[in-house]
Amino acid sequence: MRTTFSYRAIFALLIIFFFSIKPALSVAGKPLRIVSVNGTLSEILVGLGLESQIVGVDVTSTYPASLDKIPKVGHNRSISAEGILALNPDMIVVSDQSMLSPTVTKQLGSTGKKVVTFKQDLSQEGTIKLIREMGAYFNAKTQAEKMVKTVQTDLAKLPKAAAQKKLLFIYARGTGTLMVSGKNTSLDKMFSLIGHKNAVTDFTDFKPLTSESLLAANPDVLVLFSSGLESVDGIEGLLKVPGIAYTSAGKNKKIVSMDGQLLTGFGPRLGKAAAELAQKVQ
Structure with missing residues (x-):
């Protein structure tokens, strides 16, 4: 009787412990x-x-x-x-x-x-x-x-970059709100993941876009959210922003866009996001 009671008591304690940590x-x-x-x-x-x-x-x-x-x-x-x-x-x-x-x-x-x-x-x-x-x-x-x-x-299926390129992410909400992504941002991390590098490395987080800093960075590829590119009237509208047309990316019209949450989420679709960006950059 005591043995049965002990087993029941132990079992009850285990149940309580399990549910206390979950x-x-x-x-x-x-x-x-x-x-x-x-x-x-x-x-x-x-x-x-x-x-x-x-x-x-x-x-x-x-x-x-x-x-x-x-x-x-x-x-x-x-x-x-x-x-x-x-x-x-x-x-x-x-x-x-x-x-x-x-x-x-x-x-x-x-x-x-x-x-x-x-x-x-x-x-x-x-x-x-x-x-x-x-x-x-x-x-x-x-x-x-x-x-x-x-x-x-x-x-594991992500191909290696044939040549490292300088990428610059521009956060846009119309031409009145243009920011660029610096070090230690989700965009900076994504660029590294696919074998490329951020065109700006002298600051962290985001800073307002200026034509001077844009020309100094001279990115090979510009990256935007799809909604951001739409807000500046597409590629042609972006090329009218001061300085854009004079960069390597602007001259070659190398401008890519992706869904914002997919690009920066670092979630279950990380591999798909990396593959899509890598393909568009190449």
Whole structure:
């Protein structure tokens, strides 16, 4: 009798321990309600089989297309706690790259909502680590490994660059808002991943585009988001921006564009993004 009781007690303790280190995917018998304020995290959540539990996303959550049907809470840099709380989530997932303001994070925490932050390192290894960490956290390791295998397979097929070129990313929202990407940005990391280099190396983050700095950098290829290129009226419109036409990229009309989230997400589609950029650059 005592032995049976001991086994039952030990089993009960193991169950309690297991669930104490893993998040419950339901609350009071109802599916956990999740708000994601990062496009890459949203994409991974879908890959883990949790799309039906996502009740809100930020505007960078554009893939898969089914996320368009989910309520938006704004851009991760300008999200308000009120917009998130209106969706009555049980959990808010954020990336350390999202730059959700400390004030908003504190407001959410004070209401009893669980805010979970995942570290996102912008590299092949960092992407794989992020997917596995989210898979472990949400008890979906099998689904996570499927995504990891896809990333590894796609990147293994990535051809080596025939010759290293200087690439310059321009963030555009009309000709009135033109910024260039410096070191340690997602674009800088992507350029390195495909065997090319950033045309500017004297600053980090983003700075306003000037004709002087543009000519000094003299990029071989200009890279923009598809939406950004559209905002300046396409390639011909971009060539009218002072200095562009005098660069090697401008003279050769070597201007490429890609979907913004695909290009900078460093998520499950990293290999596909790298392959597409590499092909367009060549």
